Amino acid sequence: MPIHTTSDGWVLETQATGYALGLNQAGLLVHRYWGPRLLDPDDYPRAPDSAGWASFNNPAQLTPEEYPGYEDMKFVEPCLKVTFGDGVRDVVLRFAGAEVHEADGPELRIQLRDQAYPFRLTLHYRVHAAYDLIERWVTATNDGDTPLQIERIWSAQWHLPPGDAYRLSHLTGRHMNEFSLRREPLTHGVKVLESRRITTSHHHSPWFAVDRGHADEDAGEVWFGALAWSGNWKLAAEVTDFGSTRVNLGLNDWDFAWRLAPGESFVAPSSYSGYSYEGFGGASRRLHDFVRDTLLPHGKTLHKVLYNSWEATEFDVDEPSQIHLAELAAALGVELFVMDDGWFHGRNHDRAGLGDWWPDARKFPNGLQPLIDRVNALGMEFGIWIEPEMVNPDSDLYRAHPDWVIHFPTRARTEGRNQLILNVARADVQEYLIEKLDRLLSDHNIAFIKWDMNRNVSEPGWPDAPSDPRELWVRYVQGLYHIWGTLRERHPQVIWQSCSGGGGRADLAILRLADQIWVSDNTEPATRLGIQEGFSQLFPANTMEAWVTDMGASYLSPAFRFHVSMCGVLGIGGHLARWSAAQRTEAARWIALYKEIRPIVQLGDCYRLRSPQMHPYSALQYVSKDRAEGVLFVFRTHLQGPAVLPPIYLRGLDPDARYEVEGIPGARSGRAWMHAGLSIPLNDFASSARRIRRAAG
Ligand code: DGJ
Numbered sequence: 210m211p212i213h214t215t216s217d218g219w220v221l222e223t224q225a226t227g228y229a230l231g232l233n234q235a236g237l238l239v240h241r242y243w244g245p246r247l248l249d250p251d252d253y254p255r256a257p258d259s260a261g262w263a264s265f266n267n268p269a270q271l272t273p274e275e276y277p278g279y280e281d282m283k284f285v286e287p288c289l290k291v292t293f294g295d296g297v298r299d300v301v302l303r304f305a306g307a308e309v310h311e312a313d314g315p316e317l318r319i320q321l322r323d324q325a326y327p328f329r330l331t332l333h334y335r336v337h338a339a340y341d342l343i344e345r346w347v348t349a350t351n352d353g354d355t356p357l358q359i360e361r362i363w364s365a366q367w368h369l370p371p372g373d374a375y376r377l378s379h380l381t382g383r384h385m386n387e388f389s390l391r392r393e394p395l396t397h398g399v400k401v402l403e404s405r406r407i408t409t410s411h412h413h414s415p416w417f418a419v420d421r422g423h424a425d426e427d428a429g430e431v432w433f434g435a436l437a438w439s440g441n442w443k444l445a446a447e448v449t450d451f452g453s454t455r456v457n458l459g460l461n462d463w464d465f466a467w468r469l470a471p472g473e474s475f476v477a478p479s480s481y482s483g484y485s486y487e488g489f490g491g492a493s494r495r496l497h498d499f500v501r502d503t504l505l506p507h508g509k510t511l512h513k514v515l516y517n518s519w520e521a522t523e524f525d526v527d528e529p530s531q532i533h534l535a536e537l538a539a540a541l542g543v544e545l546f547v548m549d550d551g552w553f554h555g556r557n558h559d560r561a562g563l564g565d566w567w568p569d570a571r572k573f574p575n576g577l578q579p580l581i582d583r584v585n586a587l588g589m590e591f592g593i594w595i596e597p598e599m600v601n602p603d604s605d606l607y608r609a610h611p612d613w614v615i616h617f618p619t620r621a622r623t624e625g626r627n628q629l630i631l632n633v634a635r636a637d638v639q640e641y642l643i644e645k646l647d648r649l650l651s652d653h654n655i656a657f658i659k660w661d662m663n664r665n666v667s668e669p670g671w672p673d674a675p676s677d678p679r680e681l682w683v684r685y686v687q688g689l690y691h692i693w694g695t696l697r698e699r700h701p702q703v704i705w706q707s708c709s710g711g712g713g714r715a716d717l718a719i720l721r722l723a724d725q726i727w728v729s730d731n732t733e734p735a736t737r738l739g740i741q742e743g744f745s746q747l748f749p750a751n752t753m754e755a756w757v758t759d760m761g762a763s764y765l766s767p768a769f770r771f772h773v774s775m776c777g778v779l780g781i782g783g784h785l786a787r788w789s790a791a792q793r794t795e796a797a798r799w800i801a802l803y804k805e806i807r808p809i810v811q812l813g814d815c816y817r818l819r820s821p822q823m824h825p826y827s828a829l830q831y832v833s834k835d836r837a838e839g840v841l842f843v844f845r846t847h848l849q850g851p852a853v854l855p856p857i858y859l860r861g862l863d864p865d866a867r868y869e870v871e872g873i874p875g876a877r878s879g880r881a882w883m884h885a886g887l888s889i890p891l892n893d894f895a896s897s898a899r900r901i902r903r904a905a906g
Contacts, residue, residue: 669682
């Protein structure tokens with residue numbers, strides 16, 4: 210049973226881990242343990258008692274509370290900050306009951322109540338036992354008859370075992386260079402990572418991994434987690450002066466406010482965290498399985514090889530040119546043809562058109578149907594690009610509804626890429642977009658949609674807001690989920706891709722709506738290797754769309770460029786009309802090979818053998834779940850010669866079974882491949898893809 214109620218609290222157990230919380234002598238809900246699963250529920254440490262430290266630190270400061278509110282002499286980061294109707298600005302939450310809902314997760318629900326006000330908080334703990342993950346979120350409820358204001362409401366405070374010598378791994382970046390992995394010691398004070406951009410952002414990802422400084426890809430204790438939210442978020446990792454380390458995750462409280470009316474509840478997004486003793490690789494594989502098995506709308510569906518027109522034709526799309534590209538793509542073995550930006554009313558450049566989601570009559574005089582029919586006749590599915598949240602001032606939509614954008618009435622409206630952001634928190638905007646996009650999907654045979662978002666917020670005003678205008682930050686994201694969710698419900702067969710100028714909206718919540726993420730606008734393969742590695746910290750390969758384009762073509766071989774993209778969901782984005790016959794023949798060969806290995810890549814276990822962010826000679830391996838097959842990718846970028854290349858040690862094989870590695874004579878035991886290693890000689894800017902097969906008998 211994953212949730213045990215014991216004399217002093219609760220123990221949540223997954224396949225390999227335990228998490229204990231309980232009430233201490235002062236009646237506070239405190240953290241007890243998070244780590245490997247112990248033999249018996251009574252083995253877990255008792256709830257720590259509250260103690261103070263001189264007159265400057267009350268027990269409130271030293272108690273590892275599961276969900277501290279701002280009260281008393283508490284100067285640690287609180288999870289909750291509230292202002293009541295009479296102006297009182299702290300919250301005194303005490304235990305009021307607990308329930309275990311076996312059927313629902315299973316889930317432990319703990320009720321906390323304010324001691325003076327009719328305000329209630331429910332802490333939710335759902336156990337995802339097979340993935341060693343615990344999901345935490347909270348619901349705040351106003352049971353009184355006056356409104357109150359929430360100023361901060363985080364999803365969880367995750368306590369590390371007592372200690373102050375941890376290391377934080379996180380992802381940082383920018384447009385064209387997302388997902389750089391950073392590892393740094395967590396020192397005393399608060400380390401904040403956040404987004405204030407209204408999207409998840411290219412700059413930081415709502416993900417963390419914490420270790421004691423010596424975990425590696427294969428071994429060592431790692432505590433990790435992620436927030437399922439696609440708007441402003443905050444991660445605050447605090448090390449106190451009393452040897453306590455905790456990671457807070459939740460909605461960003463920057464410029465945030467939420468008016469909670471009588472009888473209303475507010476639900477904060479889910480934060481998922483886990484523990485792995487198999488290093489960073491083990492942490493990633495747990496998340497990968499969880500995402501594939503439980504979040505993705507189409508789960509373990511194998512994704513098709515697509516062609517995308519953007520880097521070839523940009524805005525210059527029309528029926529004949531797209532049909533020509535489609536014919537070339539089909540001949541390569543492409544299965545899905547996606548027309549990117551430029552197809553809709555008035556969209557000849559990035560200065561006009563966004564908002565008017567119907568085919569441009571000049572480019573498509575007979576609508577989209579002839580193109581779609583041709584694509585289907587070529588044996589491919591058809592997909593299309595949209596950017597629903599945006600509007601160009603030069604559009605019919607903006608001329609009709611200039612008040613629909615996010616703005617402050619007295620300020621100039623700052624444009625990004627000549628566009629403004631529609632306030633999708635508004636019901637009328639939601640209705641408009643649902644109606645237009647529903648029509649697009651109902652009238653056409655569209656199998657795939659790429660949902661883009663190409664700027665971040667400015668002047669975050671909402672002049673007619675029904676409540677506090679600062680609710681925009683959350684209501685915008687809820688509106689986005691509503692639009693997308695409604696369209697998904699009406700058109701469940703459609704595969705969606707989340708894009709925000711590349712990886713600007715990559716998070717666990719968007720993966721409940723989209724099956725894939727466009728990782729980066731940077732398709733230069735050597736750089737892309739590192740970007741993909743960062744992405745793989747939290748996302749599985751079947752969510753990672755990766756195109757072979759013309760970037761890098763002058764100095765990288767087709768093999769290298771294809772191998773990089775074959776590490777995810779292979780796509781093609783080059784200008785096929787400019788590829789020679791020989792190049793197209795070679796591309797067809799790589800596509801055929803990819804189709805053979807795609808179940809291993811997209812659905813297998815991922816092992817990062819050597820990091821491309823750290824080494825110019827890197828390797829990545831995928832192994833099928835039954836350990837019968839694998840594929841090894843090895844890349845060398847520039848390594849100053851004469852270079853001694855290190856052996857590659859495979860991972861994830863059955864140690865006692867015998868395997869063959871393509872290109873190396875003889876079968877050897879999994880143990881030998883994993884511990885004696887193998888050698889893959891490569892020159893600069895060369896790569897190798899080797900299949901691994903369990904030998905018969
Ligand atoms: C940004 C995306 O990341 C690109 O792939 C492309 O779709 C352009 N937008 C189109 O405007």
